[in-house]
Amino acid sequence: MSTTTGATRVSSVDVACAQAHETAPWFAATDLSTRAGLLEAIADAVDSHIDELVPIAMAESRLGEERLRGEVGRTTGQLRLMANVVRDGVFLGVVIDHADPSLTPPRPDLRRMNIPLGPVAVFAASNFPFAFSTLGGDTASALASGCPVVVKSNPGHPQLSDAIMAVAQDALVAAGAPDGVLGLVDESLQAGIDLVNDDRIEAVAFTGSQRGGLALAKIAADRPRPIPFFGELGSINPMFVTADYLAGRETELAAGFVGSFTLGAGQFCTKPGLLIAPRDETLRAALIEAVGGAPGQRMLTDGIRDMFLAGVDARVSIGDVEVLHAGGLDDANDEVRPTLMAVSANAILAHPELLEECFGPMSLLVEYDDAEQMLRIADALPGLLAAGVHAVGDESVLAELLPRLSAHAGRVLWGGWPTGVAVTWSMQHGGPFPATTRPESTSVGAAAVQRFIRPVTYQSVPEEWLSPALHDANPWAIPQRVDGVLD
Amino acid sequence: MSTTTGATRVSSVDVACAQAHETAPWFAATDLSTRAGLLEAIADAVDSHIDELVPIAMAESRLGEERLRGEVGRTTGQLRLMANVVRDGVFLGVVIDHADPSLTPPRPDLRRMNIPLGPVAVFAASNFPFAFSTLGGDTASALASGCPVVVKSNPGHPQLSDAIMAVAQDALVAAGAPDGVLGLVDESLQAGIDLVNDDRIEAVAFTGSQRGGLALAKIAADRPRPIPFFGELGSINPMFVTADYLAGRETELAAGFVGSFTLGAGQFCTKPGLLIAPRDETLRAALIEAVGGAPGQRMLTDGIRDMFLAGVDARVSIGDVEVLHAGGLDDANDEVRPTLMAVSANAILAHPELLEECFGPMSLLVEYDDAEQMLRIADALPGLLAAGVHAVGDESVLAELLPRLSAHAGRVLWGGWPTGVAVTWSMQHGGPFPATTRPESTSVGAAAVQRFIRPVTYQSVPEEWLSPALHDANPWAIPQRVDGVLD
Structure with a gap:
């Protein structure tokens, strides 16, 4: 060699x-x-x-x-x-x-x-x-x-x-x-x-x-x-949460979500870039605590790091976006800390640029008020590598939501998180444009x-x-x- | 209804x-x-x-x-x-x-x-x-x-x-x-x-x-x-003839070829637009006789007929192209008669426009002097729906020719003619660009x-x-x- x-x-x-x-x-x-x-x-x-x-x-x-x-x-x-x-x-x-x-x-x-x-x-x-x-x-x-x-x-x-x-x-x-x-x-x-x-x-x-x-x-x-x-x-990989699922699972959900979007410093094409959940103060608090405990990480290259920081800045500058936890660059050791933002369902529908991937440890909580808002977001999604739902199983909205996820994504998850793509006979890692060509x-x-x-x-x-x-x-x-x- | x-x-x-x-x-x-x-x-x-x-x-x-x-x-x-x-x-x-x-x-x-x-x-x-x-x-x-x-x-x-x-x-x-x-x-x-x-x-x-x-x-x-x-x-669908095959089969080959390129007034995407054969006076004479006996036919629309006549004119006007049998339009009954032209192997390599489809009852005899010329034409082919060979079976050149046909075409024929696309489990009607996208x-x-x-x-x-x-x-x-x- x-x-x-x-x-x-x-x-x-x-x-x-x-x-x-x-x-x-x-x-x-x-x-x-x-x-x-x-x-x-x-x-x-x-x-x-x-x-x-x-x-x-x-x-x-x-x-x-x-x-x-x-x-x-x-x-x-x-x-x-x-x-x-x-x-x-x-x-x-x-x-x-x-x-x-x-x-x-x-x-x-x-x-x-x-x-x-x-x-x-x-x-x-x-x-x-x-x-x-x-x-x-x-x-x-x-x-x-x-x-x-x-x-x-x-x-x-x-x-x-x-x-x-x-x-x-x-x-x-x-x-x-x-x-x-x-x-x-x-x-x-x-x-x-x-x-x-x-x-x-x-x-x-x-x-x-x-x-x-x-x-x-x-x-x-x-x-x-x-x-x-x-x-x-790449892809925004949204994860939907139903109201029935959320109650009592806020901490577990927050830990899983933050763990997934910060894994590998958020440098996976399957990073969950959106968590679409009912408006809920307990969830907010759990997310802020979880992301606050996430460590800083070095990114792959200076160029990727600078692109990430610029991407965060661009999103923060949108008036409807609220910063739940501000990360950023730690100059001393060149590590970036994760950033989490929040936006309302109506606001994300008005800002399609928020549906574009930002490579790195950041994600967006999208808060909805009713199932109809959740379905409107599902309709507005671009092509995706992965999309998923956290649900109990008997929610009637699933009959509307799941076909919409199939229509937009190459992989549809029930529970779990999209990071982690098994190398098997059954895997599909692809999806409608612009996730893939x-x-x-x-x-x-x-x-x-x-x-x-x-x-x-x-x-x-x-x-x-x-x-x-x-x-x-x-x-x-x-x-x-x-x-x-x-x- | x-x-x-x-x-x-x-x-x-x-x-x-x-x-x-x-x-x-x-x-x-x-x-x-x-x-x-x-x-x-x-x-x-x-x-x-x-x-x-x-x-x-x-x-x-x-x-x-x-x-x-x-x-x-x-x-x-x-x-x-x-x-x-x-x-x-x-x-x-x-x-x-x-x-x-x-x-x-x-x-x-x-x-x-x-x-x-x-x-x-x-x-x-x-x-x-x-x-x-x-x-x-x-x-x-x-x-x-x-x-x-x-x-x-x-x-x-x-x-x-x-x-x-x-x-x-x-x-x-x-x-x-x-x-x-x-x-x-x-x-x-x-x-x-x-x-x-x-x-x-x-x-x-x-x-x-x-x-x-x-x-x-x-x-x-x-x-x-x-x-x-x-x-x-569409596609030019070339048919190659080996020297060993040709000897003694000139009349049969000419009849099959003319029957195929005039079928349906040449308005099939699988029409053989090139017959690539050894230079041979007997074959020429047989082709001229066969095409002379082919009837006139009406084309699908006035527009398609006019495009066809213009396509024939454009090819005839190329200096290296020899007209073996001039067809054309019979105004009285709006029928077109088939046209057959001839060109040398070297000339067609110099005129790539002759490898483009001309929809209608016309075709081109390409005369080669040796197997090396035949293979150079095969290398120069664009993407094809179909390509074929008339061969005896033990010609050594086939080991060179057949892989070239596979590389350029969606269907490879041994004998027969490309018109006629069976509707089966095994059919491939497609091919590399520009035959298809x-x-x-x-x-x-x-x-x-x-x-x-x-x-x-x-x-x-x-x-x-x-x-x-x-x-x-x-x-x-x-x-x-x-x-x-x-x-």
Whole structure:
């Protein structure tokens, strides 16, 4: 790895794209077992280098050792889940209809499967230096689908990006893969723009700010040959509280809410940015006490910290916003303390800018007077990664509220808090615009493999020219729908 | 139906969108059996009104009775296939992971399924007044996914659009559906623009020209809240011929090719627009004879005819293009005769405009001198709906050619001709840009249902608030992946 060889793994955009393009046909043609093995080889290598990687991450990201070690486990867990998804083979979507000359018109032999799009550009995110970065979920899912990946390094942790890429590239070489399955370009804005514009790139995956994401999405759309842009752009993640639930649970609710919105210094895309609750003095007092006891934390970078402080200032300056607890910057140790504000239901409806994410440890209590106000807020929500409700279970308003949450969010919670996104077969981490640019896709969980593929139907093509996935003998032993019947 | 009641079913955009929006929650919540039944009720009603509908279509579209009767069968067959797709339930993508407190971190109960996007705007296409129009594939698949549909009528057959909408709406009412499941707006350009801009519309399906489609796609992307635009924009559909195949098969090949590119007056999106074959005098002579024997045909509208004639003129005016058989307009009966041109492999590489579709009965013979030239053409292809090869089977060049066809096309043929798109579980009618705006989707076949849905994951939500699709008892008896295992 780079810490021993000292050689950077950063390439120019042209070289990285050329290698990815060159390797794409080989990688697309790998059998499922080989491809899964490569994912596991990367995971094993990262686990075995954890003691070298975590200190680099600590120095660059300002995150603590325990958090970062846990994140390494999540990262290699993602790679191993994707290896299972590959072996499972359902993602290939194999459908076979044998020729039927008795039909009108006669039907030829038709065989459908998903094929990889080709080289994918992955933008490493700052807030999870392992799990959403160089070898994070986007890279794992693109590799699982058979697409080479070119990672755009993150300015918040370029040395970590380089070091972990060396671990992965060396693992791939040791496992027998050619160059170009995984490549890295530098952390500059220009490298990112050049990468999206490169004609050899077939899709882009991005996790980050709405502003940056939409600018890159426009570049992807304006290419002579537009390509899909899978942007996960953040979300306000509202949590609704019913009156029946609140009574007697104010302290518990406040503790859970403050714990969630200050977790990781509020630098999670699933941070609950709104708590929409009945107007209640006991809840107010409990929230003020809970947030007052929350510790200061360092943010990922100076830039992110300054954006956060400016975002808080902008909200405080809105006349209808009341500050329940003022946090701010502790210059001595560069820590920010959490801020909590309050606003009425009517006021937030008049200020849609309060429905935009502010990345960092702040949140907003929205106080409503009746269920009708609560539903009006639900109607006004933008697209969301997550939304939830704390309810007893027999409130009639739920029949109105829950469908509204489904209509706006990719994940709907009953109780609990949105931070914490399980890496499973069932996860959906995505949502309607502007939470993401592709609401049908997820960036966490098994279904993430479905982003970087497209179907092709082969008509009357002899078996020897087809992928084994499409053979009648089904040598890969994967699910096939044959003549309409799923086996 | 309208021919008896005389009442038009055309609404204003505002009324149609309001009704669709109002009905969307009811329709989304229909159980699979009810929804499938509605699709079948529409199909049955159309079949029973075929004798009234076909004469309207003949008068407006200039197509013949036999063709149109066949197309009605295709249309109701599509609706019935979609009813089967609905009952099958795989499209819901149900995944259940039960809570597991033993994991680190503990996993909550997570249940994932696809939900409908909401009202879909469907642009009726001109070239299939039944199968790709008001009740065509796009409408069938949107209804199957649980989305109300607002159809933008086609200027080539507004009376047919109105009459068949009356049949469908009356069938829906008789089957117990509320208003708003299906609506119709007029055939004007402005109605189409207003429809795509309406905030209550959640997705658009379009089949038509690249120019019109890209203009509407831009409107969909530039909305304050962008929505997916599923545009099927046509394609050049090249057919490659190997030298080993050609020898002795020149006459058969010429007959098949001319039959395919003149079918329906060349007004199919799957028309083979290029025949890429070895330079061969016998083939030339056979093609000239075959095209000379092809009859004149009326085109769908005056506008389409004039566009076609202009497209032929533009190609003829390119210096490197040789006319093998000049067709043109027979003023007396308003019929066009097919045109066949020839160009060298090097010349077409120098004229990328020859890779663009020209809608109508014309095609281009591309003559190559060696396999390397053939592969260079394959590399230069734009995105395609279909591409194919006529080969013997043991030519070594196929290992190079077939992956290139997969890389550029949604359907790859071995022998045969691309016209004729079977309505099956396995069909892919789509392809990379510019053939479509969404290469991962299809507008024909069972998988078309996947366009108008998105996944939502429910976390710890009690079963009584979830769709029956997500219940442990699986009352709909659909495939569920439970704790990682697909039953």
